[in-house]
Amino acid sequence: MFNKKEDNEAEEKPSKRNSSSIAKKDFVIHFNDDHIVIKKGDVVNVPEKYLPNLKTEGVI
């Protein structure tokens, strides 16, 4: 669940997104203007730069 900058989503390049994973646990990304709340079972749809973090944290 990506709850910030929705208005700008159209501007994001498709390659910068990953929407194929299901969150294995709750997690919050708080990075500058981004505050992204991920709930277990949600489809993870976050900027690509956060994917390594989510892998490390065992979210995806």
Next chain:
Amino acid sequence: MGLSSNRIVYGIHSMAPYRRSDDTPYGIFKVLGGGAIAFSAETEKLFGGSNKFAWASESKTIDSTFTATVKSMPDFLFELYLGASIVKTASAALGSILEVLVNVSGTTLVSATGVVGLTIKAGSEADLKDGKYVVKAVSATTVDVYVLSDIAFDKGVDAVYEDDLLKITATPLTIVAATAVTIPNFGLELTGGVGAIAMVVGDTAQAQVAASHGGVSEMTIGQSQTNFPEHGIVALSAKRADQSLFEIEMFKAVGSGFPIALEETVYSIPELTIDLLYDECVNAIAKITATAGEASSC
């Protein structure tokens, strides 16, 4: 021709310690509460027979001490009387990172897979807040930040503690590789390492930050190489109405310690106790120079 004018000494004007190696001054104390030189002799008295009073007396050792009450705290006060090593940071309108972020517990927080630095965020310097900052890994890729005083939380954007543990981050900050994350409202940012972020939960690091300032002195006390330097002192009483001067020069002084009081609504006024030693170079402990004023002759 009559009697000379009485030599009357009043008050204290200044006290200037100087280096014995070349006589250059450390500085000058001007905000003084007082200074007193004291010679305390131990005597050996000879009693004998039925006489209740001593037949003779000889001085044995003489304890020579200078005590001073100082009401200001220049750097050299700490250097001379606490053996402190001093690091000065020049004035900086945009603030300073006085001590860079270094690991305290564990080794992963400040690392290539953690945070590579705490820096001032360009354009947000006005939001800097002075203090000791502690960064703690709360997961493999997130950190919380703590500050050990809120004394400067009113600088720039106001800040508040988030909890009783002095945390300033409402939500743990995500550390992203090779990218800076802002510590909101504090004018600082943490830059992620170059590799995949993977810190050990609980690892901590600390840094010291100064907001816009006119110069900072960091005086470290109690190091293993602590030394209390011998020095000379020139102290003067206040200049009298008749323009007379009274100066005491102490050639070889050494002090070791004074209290630093932080009391509610009270100025910190330490009292120095300084031993005066025999200076073999000048064959003396001290010298008094009393200068009569021009208007003092009768």
